[in-house]
Amino acid sequence: MTADRHRDVIVVGAGPAGSAVACHLARSGLDVLLLEKSSFPREKVCGDGLTPRAVQELRTLGIDLDAPGWFPNKGIRLIADGRRLELDWPDAHGLTRTRADLDELLARQAVAAGATLRENTKVTAPLQTRGRVTGVETETATHEARLVIAADGASSRLSVALGLRPSATRPIGIAGRRYFRSPRHDEAHLEIWLDLAPAAYGWIFGMGDGTCNVGVALLRTDHPDYRGLLSRWLTTLPPAWGLTEHNATG
Ligand SMILES: Cc1cc2nc3c(=O)[nH]c(=O)nc-3n(C[C@H](O)[C@H](O)[C@H](O)COP(=O)(O)OP(=O)(O)OC[C@H]3O[C@@H](n4cnc5c(N)ncnc54)[C@H](O)[C@@H]3O)c2cc1C
CATH class of the missing domain: 3.30.9.10 (D-Amino Acid Oxidase, subunit A, domain 2)
Structure with missing residues (x-):
């Protein structure tokens, strides 16, 4: 197991949430590592529909909405x-765009903002020191950071590994x-x-x-x-x- 350099922020998962937060934080000057288990382009089951509020978020991220591939509604x-x-x-x-396209665009935007993206890198466990999350383990390396963000989707294995459970009432x-x-x-x-x-x-x-x-x-x-x-x-x-x-x- 190798040890990566200490980062400001590790973001686990390069879906829209992870890539957006990585992009904003890298743009503000932080050293951000974005870890994604799959590689782009990748599919995600979704309706592919973006409401005007999502479109506004894309603008804030600096995504070029005049480029080909977007379809307005x-x-x-x-x-x-x-x-x-x-x-x-x-x-x-609003807009539609396949998730195969959209998620790759957002991940590349995070990289353009200065984040380091590692694809094909599955986080296997959180690292903890005295009850505090200090990093993550992947299959081949350990990564430490001041802040770890679990953006690993609805089933968030990282959150589950830390004892969080979905609400039984939802x-x-x-x-x-x-x-x-x-x-x-x-x-x-x-x-x-x-x-x-x-x-x-x-x-x-x-x-x-x-x-x-x-x-x-x-x-x-x-x-x-x-x-x-x-x-x-x-x-x-x-x-x-x-x-x-x-x-x-x-
Ligand atoms: C059927 C369906 C239809 C939907 N339709 C719409 C729609 O039309 N419009 C809309 O706005 N929303 C829609 N949604 C909701 C939308 O898909 C989610 O809100 C969105 O994907 C959440 O983004 P996210 O970044 O939080 O998670 P995700 O998109 O799930 O991304 C999580 C990322 O984390 C990665 N990951 C997971 N575990 C690890 C790990 N251990 N290590 C490293 N990486 C990991 C995954 O590979 C993935 O890339 C739909 C959802 C479903 C299920």
Whole structure:
């Protein structure tokens, strides 16, 4: 095991949270190490929809939103009980972008701000001295810092290793998502279907590149049949939308 130099901050996980915090802290002059277990570009199951507040965060990070690859939306369309309601964002627009692209852009922005990014580097345990977190261990090295930030996602193994547990009073959601070639790829609204099943919803988000991101989310039960829910919902949608196995791209 090698020992890395002492850092100001270690950020575990280069998802949007980790890369954003690494970018801001590096920009303010701190020595930041960003550790990511996978390598970019990498997939992440997501709707790929960004609200205006997220768009504003991207601007603050200095991401070039005029570059190709971003697809704007002007609001959301809610569908339930045979009715539809379109709500436009007030004086702003949202965006869609695949997480494969978005997360890499954000990680590279953190690097441009001065953070050191190590991909393919899985944090295996926290280092602790007298009850205080002083760093982390990876498979091959130890890293110490004044501050360690666990940005390792919803299941945050690092937090669990430190004794934190998810709140029993908060439900866990699970989801399934696919991409389809579809003529609806350039819809101006993010579409959300609210009555697929109790405590479940579906979404159709145009990516502007010939494809739609389509998925369902539901609260976890003992037998969460999210695949069945997605398949059954898709069979009820107009064939002209093209959300069929033949057009599935991912
Ligand atoms: C089905 C679904 C649909 C969603 N749709 C939307 C949407 O349309 N719009 C929206 O804004 N949000 C959406 N979300 C929420 C969004 O995905 C999360 O809010 C977001 O990913 C959280 O970012 P994060 O950086 O905290 O964590 P993550 O994106 O999960 O990133 C965590 C990172 O940590 C890394 N990591 C984990 N463990 C380790 C380790 N031990 N060592 C090193 N690295 C590690 C992972 O590889 C990953 O890169 C959706 C979520 C789901 C599940």
